[in-house]
Amino acid sequence: MTKRHYRFIELFYIVTGSFLTAAGIALFATPAKIASGGVSGIATILYHTLGFDTGLVILVLSVPLFVLGVVIFGKEFGIKSLSGTVLLSLFTSLLNQIFGYGGVLDYTNVLSVLLSAIFGGVIMGIGCGLVLKSGANTGGTDIVAQILARFTPLSLGSSLFLVDTVIIVASGFFFGLESALYATITLYIMGAVIDKVVLSFGTRSAKTVFIISEKREIIQKAILEQLGHGGTILSGSGMFTGSDRPVIMTVVMNHKLAQLTNIVHKTDNRAFMVVQEAYQVLGEGFTPIEEAAWAGLSDVTQQQDKN
Template sequence: MGKKKEILRHAREYLWILVGSIITAASINIFMVPYKIAPGGVSGIATVIYYLTGGRFTVGVIMLALNVPLFIAGFRFIGKRFIVRTLFGTILLSAIIDGTEPLTSYIVHNYLSENKLETNPDLLLYSLFGGFLMGIGLGLVFRSGATTGGTDLAARIVHHFIPNFTMGQILLFIDTSVIIFAAATFGSITLGLYAITTLFISSKMIDAILEGVNYAKAVFIISDKSQAIAERILKDLDRGVTALKGTGMYTGMDKQVLLCILERGQVPMLKEIVKDMDERAFVILTDIREVLGEGFKTYD
């Protein structure tokens, strides 16, 4: 039974890689390549090369060719499981980009082209929606324990030799360099700004897919009437409360710090409870990306 569950889990992960690759390919083919929006990464470099070569090579083929040396260089620094999934994701994305190009090209030319329904294509809208779709697609791939190759592999390799810089800093440098290269090649600062917009939106969507959205609040309450406040929260809000031990460094006195996780809609009622019990209470509210456990999201 355990082996069957393991097989199903792996199958589900590879299915999400497939779905994520399809969504990413759609964003690249429909909203980016036709309008020369190159938001960093290998897809951005491939877009530039595609136009420099007059479309002689497809975007998918160029991306795959750029990833080959990265795989060779990074094989020794990456775990076997990760490299297998990343290889699968990389080849799959390149194949889907080229395989769906006729369909996406039809959509672009018949519905988005400036020669058809729109006299002036709204590149800002395309960059926003393209980044939105790309973020969802890449987020699903990353969540399955894989990547689509490209700058992630490059960043890992660079980080191995220059550990003083974080992965995030290296990725930002690489993507920024690609955007500057694309803007210079196309001779348009505007396209570079659109690419930055796409990169920003996609990064936010990736975070949302991987870490969840801000749908909950964590509250810390410091009060001399913590017991009474906790009882009201348990009774009126039906939420659990945890008492943490704290010490006021100025007074040297020990106090209880209440910790409670709430849904956003319960925050106003919590404030009323604290105000009624102790107007001098110190309350800290913070956003929570994801909550796993009773009363919230279940474990996958």
């Protein structure tokens, strides 16, 4: 595949993904008062409380956050992420103008809220997954989570969970407990769909990645700063040359693999990557080791009880 084809596919993912995400927000989430985290959740709350256009709020909140991300993480933080943010804002406002702010379902029927939670989550999950597959993101509170992970003991996953939880709790305050519960359903569905879209093969939630590159230092810095992940440098040597070839080993969640691949491709298109299923990942940023240990102990106890 040529670089031109690669760029075209990348652009297709960003544009299509931004449009689908906007459709989920404008046609399902906002009309149903479902604020499932992120800047779009804040935009939904502000629309129903103050009447602000959701697309405009997404832009107004996301661009300063993007600038803050560039200041903290450097200019390589990604112009594509800004593109995703701007497109999401424009598409959301456009769909609001075409369909109005009432969505496509009849909300006098209480079942419509549940349908919005489900189908809105699916559509937004597909959209966000396509954007992430391009190596970009739609910015917003993801940047806040990255900053929290950078300057606090919290992992990136914990930071994302914390930010989304605050927004969902706020939605419960403004719209009621039922709305917050629907938002939780949407958030869960989005996460599951994003994993399926970003990585259409495999059944695990994380991947072990080995990277061999002449530009190892640049890649490992990007893994630390852009992905918020760590890793290990393994000793190695080339079979033909006999020279030292250090190997980066890192574990990333499925939805981060496309971004990592994009980083490696841009840094060194002659790099060598090996991607493997991670059956279980224990430690910071993933499942706590003590939690898995207690689960294993419980399984053993149950088996002893049966015997």
